[in-house]
Amino acid sequence: MGFDAAGRTGERTEPVPSVPGRNGEPARSGPAGGRPARFGNPLSAAAEPPRMFRQFRSNVEAALEGALADLDYPTDDLGIEEPPGDVDAALASSVAFRLASEAGAPPPQVAGEVADAVDPAGVEYLARVETSGPYLNFFTDDAYAADTLEAARDERYGRLPDRGESAVVEHTSANPTGPVHVGRARNPIVGDATANALEYAGYDVDRHYYVNDAGRQIAVFTWAYETFDEADLPEPERDKPDYDLVRYYRAGSELLEEGDEREVEAAEAEVQAILQGLEEGDEATYDRVEEVVDTVLAGMRETLERLPAEFDEFVKETRFMRDGSTDRVAERLQAMDEATLEEGAWQLDLSEFGIEKKLVFLRSDGTSLYTTRDLAHHEWKFERYDRAVTVIGEDHKLAFDQLRHALGLLGNDTEQLEQLFYSWVNLPGGEGMSTRAGTGVDLDDLLDEAVARAREEVETRMDDRIRDDDLGEADVDRIARQVGIGAVRYDIVSKQPTKAITFEWERALDFEAQSAPYVQYVHARCCGILAEAEKGDADESQAAAGAEVDPDALSTPEERALVAEIARFPAVVEEAAEDLEPHRVATYTRSFAETFNAFYRECPVLSADDPDTRTARLALVAAARHTVANALDVLGVAAPESM
RNA sequence: GGGCGGCUAGUUCAGCGGACAGAACGUUUGGUUCCGGACCAAAAGGUCGGGGGUUCAAAUCCCUCGCCGCCCGCCA
The missing domain is CATH 1.10.730.10 (Isoleucyl-tRNA Synthetase; Domain 1)
Incomplete structure (x- = not known):
């Protein structure tokens, strides 16, 4: 979702020599690569990447569960936890607390009983089990250390096995109206790291920037760009296309807010004509808008790449208007029981999900809204990816909830959809940052x-x-x-x-x-x-x-x-x-x-x-x-x- | 008004049912014949916003109050 919430990032810019395996490419062969393993469980280069601690944990869980079952104790809650720093064990359990009343014995005694029932000999990586008061402590053995060193000899260490699942991370998606400001920077930074984490976790990840090139802001921008004379504008703050063009956007916004009635009326007519042109699929209008959008976006991309935040695809909103999918979504919604026509506008009643705010999906003039297009956009994502993650500002929580439920009504599996909300970045004094007003860093x-x-x-x-x-x-x-x-x-x-x-x-x-x-x-x-x-x-x-x-x-x-x-x-x-x-x-x-x-x-x-x-x-x-x-x-x- | 989120040392933040609440910055004190001192060690510093409750155990779960932020448009 885009608009103002910016979103995601991609990293990987300059090839940093010290970071092997960046960009998901197989790490260059270095001193550690491809050598035959020498100890413990041999791990060939082709073997699945190991997950040392995870493996130890699941081994311990199985062993503890077995011991509890042998003692006829419930096994629904193993109480596995990581012990405090001053305890040398890798894992611990507090089950004894829960078992105490059932066993009719104090926790420390129960802990001892359970510890005795675990046979470390049969458990990989487990050296021994000790009790410390009511706690059970699990210690790792030499093979664990040896295998860890062996596994981490690989420059790709930390990458999990390929899951055979795809994920798309949509982030940043800031409206192409001007330079990226710090208030939006959280989105690309968090988004890029999230995409990286998923990639390391074995997902096949694509990073998307959803470009709002169909909204009112863009129509205003296009009108302003074509209307104002550069001579009347202030000098750009930087020699970059986004800084250059934002001057028109700001001038246009100012006129609409503060101009006299006649001027505003004329401007509104122009803006409406552009919106209608897009809705009707008028090629000339698309071209006019595209020039502004692509120019500003190029400048924004340049900035994002410094982070670095890079994208596999910039998905334009107009795409879902031009291919007819937005219209089809609207038609499907109209056929639903939850759809109502109020004052000429089509709305979706989501009160069954606890959302009292109705979702308007067609204006009374028949045009679609941002969310209508976003519904088509998400169905498009669902068809192509197993998981769709969106990094988005908290100001869009309600809209996102509506989107999720509407997608569910349309028959989609909304389990595929996940979101990561982030809060605002403000300036000292509580002032917000705005591209339109030109405030912010x-x-x-x-x-x-x-x-x-x-x-x-x-x-x-x-x-x-x-x-x-x-x-x-x-x-x-x-x-x-x-x-x-x-x-x-x-x-x-x-x-x-x-x-x-x-x-x-x-x-x-x-x-x-x-x-x-x-x-x-x-x-x-x-x-x-x-x-x-x-x-x-x-x-x-x-x-x-x-x-x-x-x-x-x-x-x-x-x-x-x-x-x-x-x-x-x-x-x-x-x-x-x-x-x-x-x-x-x-x-x-x-x-x-x-x-x-x-x-x-x-x-x-x-x-x-x-x-x-x-x-x-x-x-x-x-x-x-x-x-x-x-x-x-x-x-x-x-x-x-x-x- | 309603919904959602935040509130942990002077400050910025981890921790989000279990072992004495952790770290960094700042403050005080100490450390280089030795692999990188953008480092390390020690000290001081906390009613985990207030109040109830659940539990053997609550910063962590529930209720309530307070303060801050966001949202409640035929905008995005």
Whole structure:
């Protein structure tokens, strides 16, 4: 849905060398690719991508369920949960609480009984079960660590098996009326990350931008563009088509709002003529509108690509008027019991679904409305995709509910339709952002400022860099862009979309806080260590890249914690995709960075005490690198090899 | 007026039925002969908006009140 809600993004712009497997392409063959597995359960390159933690969890669930059944306890609620940070187990269960009354014994005693009934020997990845008071704690074994390292050796680590299902993510879909402003930026950023998450989760994803090229706003725009003289307009804020044309739109809107009666009347007649022309399928009218729409859209795309947010398809609303599907939808609706004709306008009564607001689908002059066309649009999506996800502003909640129920009445399976609502981004002082009124901060300005500030940061830090790797001017450019834009994206994608955001320059461009650079730095560190290892002994680096790794060599709490964190990644991807909550991946990267930094502090890699430890730690660093690179990739944030 | 969403440390946010509510920024203190200090360690800081309720267990579920936002167009 488009209009004002903007929506989705696509990322993948410049090929960031450090992020393998970007764009869904098979990762380039690197040191980790295609080598025969050496330990534990061999995982050939062709095998299904593993989901370490998920696998362990389902194993534990089965084992616990079996134990409870053996003891004649109910198995409907296993109480499986992730234990608090200071508990070393990978999973825990609080079933004992629930069983206590039935067993007639205190929870700790029941926990002991259940623990004894679980035989770890028959459960893959389960080393042992212990109790801690009323809780059961499940610990992983060496094979789990070994398989995790093996799995994460693959640069595509975190990508789940192909599900054989397709999904379309519609996002951004901002009306082509002018430059993208920050108030709309949440849509492409959240939308792109959502599409990425689905792609990682094994869906075949297409990203769509639904272009409103048939509404009143566009008719006004077209009329204004053809009517006003450029000499009477202010200078454009940028040398870009969207900034150029928005001047006409603003001038036209102003005239309609504040012009004298005669002027407004004449203008309205023009606008109505354009709307009628579109409705009747007049080719000349389409051409006039298309010129304005395509020109503005080209400018908007340029901005979105900086994020990067790219689309597989720009689907125009007029398409569903021209192919007759909108008319057919209207006819089908008219035949329904829920359809009523009031004051000449056809409406749909959705009160049976608890929606008191009637849905008007044909105006009294017989023309269709946005929603009518969107119904045809969604049926078109349903025919082509298994899942249709829409990222849309919360101001469209009611309209979306109506759309969903109308689609259901039309006989569609609305289970296919999912939406992700996000709240507004406001300016300090509560002012909203509007393209028409020209209030707000342009996304181009925000990104420019972000890159400029990041560049300053890079330059001031350049002097006290310890690592001696000769960064040149091109690197400074690259880093400023990766860090600056990454910070903006991360700041937005890391928050739950339902929370309102007030835009503040200082906060949006704070590189300290829990920001992209903090996580990007971890990636650069991993790359630094691995590069250093390669410069050294060739045999050793090869060993690190592919040879035997003895999981016993990873015995410190920090190493074990890092392995456990790496193992969680596929599960995080899966949950983020299923629940359409990309911010979870951001939360994960934060926790991952902390875990990695603790490892880094306590465990020397290149100067490890013995060769086995060094080899194992190098493998761990390589695994960490792939994990953090891909987590950032899901978020659409670049993973720099140096910064 | 009705519907929906938000309310967690000074600030920005995680957590959304279970083990003492977590992190970052800011504040205070400390850390570089050693793989990247955009880092790390420690301290201080919280009636999880108020009040009821359900539960062995509530920030998390229910009710209610308050404040903020969004929506209730033959606009999109």
